[in-house]
Amino acid sequence: MATLDLENISKSFGSAKVLHDIDLAIRDKEFVVFVGPSGCGKSTLLRIIAGLEESTAGKIVIGGQDVSGAHPVDRGISMVFQSYALYPHLSVFENIAFPLRVQKMGADDLKARVHRAADILQLTDKLQLKPGQLSGGQRQRVAIGRSIVREPKVFLFDEPLSNLDAALRGDMRVELSQLHRELNATMVYVTHDQVEAMTMADRIVVLNGGRVEQFGTPMELYHHPATKFVAGFIGQPNMNFVPGVVAGVDAAGVAVDLDAGGRLVLPIEADGAAKGDRVEVGMRPEDIRLGEGLSLNVKVIERLGGVTLAYGALGDDTRFCAALDGVAPAREGEPLALSIDPAACHLFNSDGRVMRRKAAPALVA
Amino acid sequence: MRRALPEAWFAWLLVAPAVIFIGVIVAWPLAETVRLSFTDAKLNSESYVGFENYADLLSSSKTYETVIRTFYWMFLSVGLKLVLGLIGATLLNAAVPGRALFRVLVMPPWVIPIAIGCFGWLWLYNGHFGLISGMLQRFGILDGPFEFLAYKTSAFYSAIVTDVWIGTPMVTLFLLAAMQGVSRDLYEAAWVDGAGRWYRFRRITIPQIMPVLVSMALLSAIWTFNSFEIIWILTEGGPRGATTTLIVDTYKTAIGNYKFGEGAARAVIIVILLALFSLIYLFFLNKVNRKYGVK
Numbered sequence: 001m002a003t004l005d006l007e008n009i010s011k012s013f014g015s016a017k018v019l020h021d022i023d024l025a026i027r028d029k030e031f032v033v034f035v036g037p038s039g040c041g042k043s044t045l046l047r048i049i050a051g052l053e054e055s056t057a058g059k060i061v062i063g064g065q066d067v068s069g070a071h072p073v074d075r076g077i078s079m080v081f082q083s084y085a086l087y088p089h090l091s092v093f094e095n096i097a098f099p100l101r102v103q104k105m106g107a108d109d110l111k112a113r114v115h116r117a118a119d120i121l122q123l124t125d126k127l128q129l130k131p132g133q134l135s136g137g138q139r140q141r142v143a144i145g146r147s148i149v150r151e152p153k154v155f156l157f158d159e160p161l162s163n164l165d166a167a168l169r170g171d172m173r174v175e176l177s178q179l180h181r182e183l184n185a186t187m188v189y190v191t192h193d194q195v196e197a198m199t200m201a202d203r204i205v206v207l208n209g210g211r212v213e214q215f216g217t218p219m220e221l222y223h224h225p226a227t228k229f230v231a232g233f234i235g236q237p238n239m240n241f242v243p244g245v246v247a248g249v250d251a252a253g254v255a256v257d258l259d260a261g262g263r264l265v266l267p268i269e270a271d272g273a274a275k276g277d278r279v280e281v282g283m284r285p286e287d288i289r290l291g292e293g294l295s296l297n298v299k300v301i302e303r304l305g306g307v308t309l310a311y312g313a314l315g316d317d318t319r320f321c322a323a324l325d326g327v328a329p330a331r332e333g334e335p336l337a338l339s340i341d342p343a344a345c346h347l348f349n350s351d352g353r354v355m356r357r358k359a360a361p362a363l364v365a
Numbered sequence: 366m367r368r369a370l371p372e373a374w375f376a377w378l379l380v381a382p383a384v385i386f387i388g389v390i391v392a393w394p395l396a397e398t399v400r401l402s403f404t405d406a407k408l409n410s411e412s413y414v415g416f417e418n419y420a421d422l423l424s425s426s427k428t429y430e431t432v433i434r435t436f437y438w439m440f441l442s443v444g445l446k447l448v449l450g451l452i453g454a455t456l457l458n459a460a461v462p463g464r465a466l467f468r469v470l471v472m473p474p475w476v477i478p479i480a481i482g483c484f485g486w487l488w489l490y491n492g493h494f495g496l497i498s499g500m501l502q503r504f505g506i507l508d509g510p511f512e513f514l515a516y517k518t519s520a521f522y523s524a525i526v527t528d529v530w531i532g533t534p535m536v537t538l539f540l541l542a543a544m545q546g547v548s549r550d551l552y553e554a555a556w557v558d559g560a561g562r563w564y565r566f567r568r569i570t571i572p573q574i575m576p577v578l579v580s581m582a583l584l585s586a587i588w589t590f591n592s593f594e595i596i597w598i599l600t601e602g603g604p605r606g607a608t609t610t611l612i613v614d615t616y617k618t619a620i621g622n623y624k625f626g627e628g629a630a631r632a633v634i635i636v637i638l639l640a641l642f643s644l645i646y647l648f649f650l651n652k653v654n655r656k657y658g659v660k
Contacts, residue, residue: 050557051557052553052556052557071559072556072557072559073557073558073559077557078557078558079553079554079557081550081553081554082550083548083550084550085548085550085551085553085554087551087568087569087572088573088657089572089573089575089656089657090572098555098558098560098568099558099559102555102558102559102560102564103559146554146558150558
């Protein structure tokens with residue numbers, strides 16, 4: 001297995017630049033997830049690593065070896081496609097064996113490798129079936145099996161779960177995490193689903209507009225988002241952004257007068273912010289409690305059992321969501337008094353950059 | 366149970382137009398052909414002769430020669446159309462500049478009316494002012510003018526060339542459509558696994574387009590078997606019967622010599638041969654579809 005280093009990777013399609021100087025150092029045996037909205041360049045970056053797409057500039061180093069111009073097969077990677085890319089006319093056995101047949105591997109070795117992969121993926125009793133006779137989850141496993149038999153240095157996954165229904169996606173997430181532990185391999189995984197990213201990744205790369213917004217552990221991204229974009233992208237439901245003005249800066253932190261009314265003194269390093277600057281206070285819905293200080297005009301209530309989501313507006317027009325207790329006494333059309341621990345708040349300047357929190361929860365590695 | 370009858374009637378009502386249509390244009394002419402085949406129908410007389418027409422046909426060595434020639438004509442022409450169509454589709458499917466223009470350029474032989482295309486070939490094959498004879502003389506391959514349609518062997522193969530020229534574009538376009546339906550991911554997955562161009566063609570393209578390839582082969586075989594205009598315009602079945610296939614023979618007998626009864630017997634034999642051929646083919650197609658994951 002191996003490290004994967006991307007050095008100043010750029011990609012343009014004609015005059016449109018879709019990737020801007022991507023620099024990433026992925027460690028050996030690490031599970032890294034590229035996440036971002038549609039069109040952020042995450043799949044293009046994966047395809048560049050695979051060798052299916054050429055970068056306009058930059059270098060790809062796998063296991064210390066520069067593979068930038070190498071054929072995919074010489075890069076020591078294997079890839080699982082979103083569509084599974086199974087050959088419908090071949091049996092499961094032949095699908096898994098395909099890369100080995102290309103290599104002209106001997107029959108005994110080939111059989112042993114296919115059976116080992118099938119064993120890991122619980123496909124042994126399905127080897128004679130055609131892909132059309134399998135369920136979505138089983139097809140996905142066959143696609144993974146085809147990757148496993150090549151014993152690559154780096155596994156690449158391009159949104160492999162997006163064709164599955166929600167329940168199966170949850171199961172497959174667990175299976176993939178287990179597989180990562182079993183194979184002890186370097187894996188790069190692309191998804192637009194932040195839940196997949198948070199649950200599976202050792203570290204997450206958040207991409208936006210072809211740039212890396214942040215590269216860190218899931219908990220780093222959650223508790224210390226570098227930008228407003230990351231803060232809004234990571235976490236479910238999304239973080240609320242409440243606009244306001246800096247009322248003062250002192251040793252205790254930054255005092256903010258919210259446009260919706262009220263003042264919060266946040267234990268945050270001012271980072272050059274001065275009285276009168278426009279800022280946005282980031283509040284995660286799950287940090288909101290019933291209390292005093294914020295008044296939410298509730299428009300929609302979603303009761304999920306253990307949690308009640310109250311959607312509405314703070315003041316006149318600041319969209320806001322609070323994740324409250326399952327039995328919270330919230331009613332649509334009525335105001336709801338809420339509070340938040342200032343230590344749980346994030347503060348973003350007008351450029352969307354975060355100001356460092358003084359009292360964030362300790363990070364879980 | 367009380368509702369069953371009206372529903373059945375309603376269903377019959379819905380299929381009635383199709384049944385009537387098929388009855389008028391297929392069933393009745395077919396039944397009439399079978400009836401005629403048991404007569405010695407001519408322009409102004411008709412009497413029942415039993416199996417005499419069939420007995421005459423089956424006892425004549427000329428019939429067997431014609432059947433063999435027809436199948437040879439069909440297999441050679443269809444084989445060439447499929448091979449050339451496959452090559453053409455592969456080239457048109459390749460990511461080459463100007464691909465759209467080439468796709469348009471493939472169409473004319475198919476789009477031009479068959480008669481006009483055949484008259485063009487008639488001139489090309491002419492020994493004295495035809496392009497082919499002229500070119501071959503210029504390159505020193507021929508000593509003098511050569512009438513391609515005047516000799517048995519050259520006339521047969523010239524007709525094949527024309528038939529292939531007319532029939533290949535459709536095969537090409539159908540195979541191209543099938544190739545374009547193959548997911549790009551399959552090729553990319555194989556490419557990542559190290560499969561070369563030929564390997565991908567052999568292990569992905571061919572199996573993926575096989576159901577279309579087989580269907581095209583069947584359709585093309587039936588059309589080629591029944592191909593009449595091309596032979597008639599080029600050679601009228603000659604010289605000395607060298608290009609007379611079953612359909613041409615049937616036309617010559619029934620329409621040329623006004624022997625409707627004998628012609629009908631030939632037509633019935635064509636129907637039986639094609640039905641047998643189609644049955645074998647459909648059985649094969651079913652197997653192919655199952656093997657290549659269509660069913």
